[in-house]
Amino acid sequence: MDLGLKNKLVLITGSTSGIGKETAKTFLKEGANVIINGRTQEKVDNVVRELSPLGTVYGIAADLSRMEESNKLFADIQQLGSLEVLVNNLAFFEVKDFADVTDEEWMHYFETNVLTAIRAARQFLPQMLERNSGRVINLASEAGVKPLAQMIPYSVTKTALISLSRGLAELTKGSNVTVNSVLPGPTWTEGVENYMKGAAEAEGEELSSFTENYFKNNEPTSLIQRFATVEEVASTIVYLASDKASAINGSAQRVEGGIIRSL
Structure with a gap:
Protein backbone atom coordinates (compact mmCIF):
# COMPACT_ATOMS: atom_id res chain seq x y z
CA MET A 1 0.00 0.00 0.00
CA ASP A 2 1.39 3.40 -1.00
CA LEU A 3 0.89 5.72 1.97
CA GLY A 4 1.76 8.84 -0.01
CA LEU A 5 4.71 9.79 2.21
CA LYS A 6 7.49 9.81 -0.39
CA ASN A 7 9.84 12.81 0.02
CA LYS A 8 7.70 14.35 2.77
CA LEU A 9 9.74 16.00 5.52
CA VAL A 10 9.06 14.48 8.96
CA LEU A 11 10.27 15.58 12.41
CA ILE A 12 10.19 13.06 15.24
CA THR A 13 11.21 14.52 18.58
CA GLY A 14 13.08 12.27 20.99
CA SER A 15 13.92 9.81 18.23
CA THR A 16 17.30 8.38 19.22
CA SER A 17 15.76 5.28 20.82
CA GLY A 18 12.56 3.36 21.48
CA ILE A 19 9.29 4.22 19.73
CA GLY A 20 10.77 7.40 18.21
CA LYS A 21 13.66 5.62 16.53
CA GLU A 22 11.45 2.82 15.20
CA THR A 23 8.99 5.41 13.88
CA ALA A 24 11.84 7.12 12.04
CA LYS A 25 12.82 3.80 10.50
CA THR A 26 9.24 3.10 9.39
CA PHE A 27 8.86 6.55 7.81
CA LEU A 28 12.13 6.06 5.92
CA LYS A 29 10.92 2.74 4.55
CA GLU A 30 7.91 4.64 3.17
CA GLY A 31 10.22 7.07 1.36
CA ALA A 32 9.87 10.03 3.72
CA ASN A 33 12.78 12.33 4.63
CA VAL A 34 13.25 12.17 8.39
CA ILE A 35 14.73 14.53 10.99
CA ILE A 36 16.19 12.72 14.02
CA ASN A 37 16.22 14.68 17.26
CA GLY A 38 17.83 14.00 20.62
CA ARG A 39 19.59 15.91 23.34
CA THR A 40 23.19 14.92 22.51
CA GLN A 41 25.01 15.21 19.19
CA GLU A 42 26.68 11.84 19.70
CA LYS A 43 23.40 9.93 20.01
CA VAL A 44 21.86 11.81 17.09
CA ASP A 45 24.88 11.14 14.88
CA ASN A 46 24.85 7.43 15.77
CA VAL A 47 21.20 7.04 14.76
CA VAL A 48 21.69 9.05 11.57
CA ARG A 49 24.55 6.73 10.58
CA GLU A 50 22.48 3.66 11.41
CA LEU A 51 19.39 4.74 9.47
CA SER A 52 21.04 6.48 6.49
CA PRO A 53 21.02 3.31 4.34
CA LEU A 54 17.19 3.47 4.45
CA GLY A 55 16.87 6.97 2.97
CA THR A 56 17.40 10.68 3.61
CA VAL A 57 18.03 11.34 7.30
CA TYR A 58 18.92 14.62 9.00
CA GLY A 59 20.08 14.95 12.59
CA ILE A 60 19.48 17.96 14.84
CA ALA A 61 20.60 17.77 18.46
CA ALA A 62 18.55 19.94 20.82
CA ASP A 63 17.14 19.75 24.34
CA LEU A 64 13.60 20.77 23.49
CA SER A 65 12.68 21.38 27.13
CA ARG A 66 14.74 24.59 26.68
CA MET A 67 13.06 27.28 24.61
CA GLU A 68 16.28 28.62 23.08
CA GLU A 69 17.25 25.15 21.83
CA SER A 70 13.73 24.60 20.47
CA ASN A 71 13.99 27.86 18.53
CA LYS A 72 17.33 26.78 17.05
CA LEU A 73 15.82 23.47 15.94
CA PHE A 74 12.89 25.29 14.30
CA ALA A 75 15.29 27.60 12.44
CA ASP A 76 17.38 24.65 11.25
CA ILE A 77 14.27 22.87 9.95
CA GLN A 78 13.20 25.94 7.98
CA GLN A 79 16.46 25.57 6.04
CA LEU A 80 15.52 22.01 5.07
CA GLY A 81 12.09 22.81 3.65
CA SER A 82 8.41 22.66 4.62
CA LEU A 83 7.66 20.27 7.48
CA GLU A 84 4.79 18.00 6.45
CA VAL A 85 4.63 15.72 9.49
CA LEU A 86 5.31 16.57 13.14
CA VAL A 87 5.52 13.68 15.59
CA ASN A 88 5.80 14.92 19.19
CA ASN A 89 7.31 11.85 20.80
CA LEU A 90 9.67 13.32 23.41
CA ALA A 91 8.78 12.32 26.99
CA PHE A 92 10.16 10.67 30.09
CA PHE A 93 8.72 8.72 33.01
CA GLU A 94 9.82 7.41 36.37
CA VAL A 95 8.23 5.43 39.15
CA LYS A 96 7.97 7.54 42.30
CA ASP A 97 5.58 8.05 45.21
CA PHE A 98 3.28 11.00 44.57
CA ALA A 99 4.15 12.65 47.90
CA ASP A 100 7.85 12.62 47.02
CA VAL A 101 7.53 14.49 43.69
CA THR A 102 8.71 18.08 44.18
CA ASP A 103 7.40 21.23 42.45
CA GLU A 104 10.63 21.35 40.44
CA GLU A 105 10.11 17.80 39.23
CA TRP A 106 6.49 18.56 38.28
CA MET A 107 7.70 21.54 36.24
CA HIS A 108 10.30 19.38 34.51
CA TYR A 109 7.57 16.90 33.54
CA PHE A 110 5.46 19.67 32.00
CA GLU A 111 8.41 21.31 30.26
CA THR A 112 9.53 18.02 28.70
CA ASN A 113 6.31 16.09 28.08
CA VAL A 114 3.88 18.91 27.28
CA LEU A 115 5.55 22.24 26.51
CA THR A 116 7.83 20.68 23.89
CA ALA A 117 4.74 19.55 21.96
CA ILE A 118 3.05 22.92 22.40
CA ARG A 119 6.07 24.84 21.09
CA ALA A 120 6.49 22.59 18.06
CA ALA A 121 2.78 22.72 17.20
CA ARG A 122 2.77 26.50 17.63
CA GLN A 123 5.65 26.71 15.17
CA PHE A 124 4.51 24.30 12.48
CA LEU A 125 0.71 23.99 12.63
CA PRO A 126 0.05 27.53 11.29
CA GLN A 127 2.38 26.78 8.36
CA MET A 128 0.53 23.55 7.65
CA LEU A 129 -2.81 25.36 7.72
CA GLU A 130 -1.48 28.02 5.36
CA ARG A 131 -0.38 25.29 2.90
CA ASN A 132 -3.57 23.29 3.59
CA SER A 133 -1.47 20.16 4.12
CA GLY A 134 0.13 18.46 7.10
CA ARG A 135 -0.09 16.09 10.03
CA VAL A 136 0.54 16.55 13.76
CA ILE A 137 0.71 13.42 15.91
CA ASN A 138 1.22 13.63 19.67
CA LEU A 139 2.40 10.56 21.56
CA ALA A 140 0.20 10.28 24.63
CA SER A 141 -0.36 7.02 26.54
CA GLU A 142 -3.03 4.74 27.93
CA ALA A 143 -1.93 6.29 31.24
CA GLY A 144 -3.57 9.50 30.04
CA VAL A 145 -6.95 7.75 30.23
CA LYS A 146 -6.19 5.23 32.98
CA PRO A 147 -3.75 7.05 35.28
CA LEU A 148 -1.10 4.98 37.02
CA ALA A 149 -0.75 5.50 40.78
CA GLN A 150 3.00 4.92 40.64
CA MET A 151 3.45 7.43 37.77
CA ILE A 152 0.99 10.23 38.47
CA PRO A 153 3.01 13.14 36.96
CA TYR A 154 3.58 11.15 33.75
CA SER A 155 -0.12 10.25 33.59
CA VAL A 156 -1.20 13.87 34.08
CA THR A 157 1.06 15.08 31.27
CA LYS A 158 -0.28 12.42 28.92
CA THR A 159 -3.86 13.46 29.69
CA ALA A 160 -2.81 17.01 28.82
CA LEU A 161 -1.48 15.84 25.44
CA ILE A 162 -4.77 14.14 24.59
CA SER A 163 -6.62 17.38 25.35
CA LEU A 164 -4.06 19.44 23.44
CA SER A 165 -4.46 17.21 20.40
CA ARG A 166 -8.23 17.51 20.35
CA GLY A 167 -8.06 21.28 20.83
CA LEU A 168 -5.56 21.70 17.98
CA ALA A 169 -7.70 19.47 15.76
CA GLU A 170 -10.55 21.95 16.19
CA LEU A 171 -8.34 24.56 14.50
CA THR A 172 -8.05 22.39 11.38
CA LYS A 173 -11.78 22.24 10.58
CA GLY A 174 -12.41 22.14 6.84
CA SER A 175 -8.72 21.78 5.95
CA ASN A 176 -6.46 18.94 4.82
CA VAL A 177 -4.48 19.13 8.06
CA THR A 178 -5.11 16.64 10.85
CA VAL A 179 -4.08 16.41 14.50
CA ASN A 180 -4.33 13.13 16.41
CA SER A 181 -2.88 11.55 19.52
CA VAL A 182 -1.60 7.99 19.82
CA LEU A 183 -2.01 6.12 23.09
CA PRO A 184 0.46 3.25 23.39
CA GLY A 185 0.11 0.84 26.26
CA PRO A 186 3.10 -0.90 27.85
CA THR A 187 5.62 -1.15 25.02
CA ALA A 228 3.32 -4.08 22.43
CA THR A 229 6.32 -3.88 20.13
CA VAL A 230 7.83 -0.62 18.94
CA GLU A 231 7.04 -1.76 15.39
CA GLU A 232 3.32 -2.00 16.21
CA VAL A 233 3.21 1.51 17.65
CA ALA A 234 5.35 2.96 14.84
CA SER A 235 3.12 1.50 12.13
CA THR A 236 0.09 3.19 13.72
CA ILE A 237 1.85 6.56 13.83
CA VAL A 238 2.99 6.31 10.22
CA TYR A 239 -0.49 5.30 9.03
CA LEU A 240 -2.04 8.32 10.77
CA ALA A 241 0.51 10.52 8.97
CA SER A 242 -0.45 9.11 5.59
CA ASP A 243 -2.84 10.22 2.87
CA LYS A 244 -4.91 7.11 3.65
CA ALA A 245 -5.82 8.49 7.09
CA SER A 246 -7.07 11.92 6.00
CA ALA A 247 -10.53 11.27 7.51
CA ILE A 248 -9.05 10.55 10.95
CA ASN A 249 -8.85 13.83 12.84
CA GLY A 250 -9.15 14.75 16.51
CA SER A 251 -8.91 11.11 17.57
CA ALA A 252 -7.09 9.45 20.46
CA GLN A 253 -5.90 6.29 18.74
CA ARG A 254 -5.29 3.48 21.22
CA VAL A 255 -2.49 0.95 20.75
CA GLU A 256 -2.74 -0.48 24.26
CA GLY A 257 -3.94 -4.02 23.74
CA GLY A 258 -7.37 -3.40 25.27
CA ILE A 259 -6.18 -2.38 28.75
CA ILE A 260 -8.68 0.50 28.85
CA ARG A 261 -12.06 -1.07 29.60
CA SER A 262 -14.43 1.27 27.83
CA LEU A 263 -16.41 1.49 24.62
Missing part, protein backbone atom coordinates in the same frame (compact mmCIF):
# COMPACT_ATOMS: atom_id res chain seq x y z
CA TRP A 188 8.94 -3.00 25.12
CA THR A 189 11.55 -0.26 24.74
CA GLU A 190 15.02 0.18 26.19
CA GLY A 191 13.56 2.35 28.96
CA VAL A 192 10.88 -0.20 29.85
CA GLU A 193 13.42 -3.01 29.81
CA ASN A 194 15.59 -1.11 32.32
CA TYR A 195 12.54 -0.44 34.49
CA MET A 196 11.53 -4.10 34.39
CA LYS A 197 15.03 -5.19 35.36
CA GLY A 198 14.92 -2.91 38.41
CA ALA A 199 11.42 -4.03 39.37
CA ALA A 200 12.34 -7.71 39.01
CA GLU A 201 15.44 -7.16 41.14
CA ALA A 202 13.38 -5.46 43.83
CA GLU A 203 11.01 -8.45 43.89
CA GLY A 204 13.90 -10.94 43.89
CA GLU A 205 12.72 -12.50 40.63
CA GLU A 206 14.36 -13.40 37.36
CA LEU A 207 13.56 -10.89 34.58
CA SER A 208 12.03 -13.59 32.37
CA SER A 209 9.56 -14.85 34.98
CA PHE A 210 8.76 -11.33 36.23
CA THR A 211 8.00 -10.20 32.67
CA GLU A 212 5.95 -13.31 31.98
CA ASN A 213 3.72 -12.62 35.00
CA TYR A 214 3.63 -8.83 34.64
CA PHE A 215 0.31 -8.60 32.83
CA LYS A 216 -1.38 -11.21 34.98
CA ASN A 217 -0.37 -9.30 38.13
CA ASN A 218 -0.34 -5.66 36.98
CA GLU A 219 -2.48 -5.30 33.85
CA PRO A 220 -5.19 -7.97 34.09
CA THR A 221 -7.52 -6.06 31.75
CA SER A 222 -5.04 -6.30 28.86
CA LEU A 223 -6.58 -8.37 26.10
CA ILE A 224 -3.28 -9.23 24.42
CA GLN A 225 -1.51 -10.01 27.73
CA ARG A 226 1.89 -8.92 26.44
CA PHE A 227 3.94 -5.82 25.72
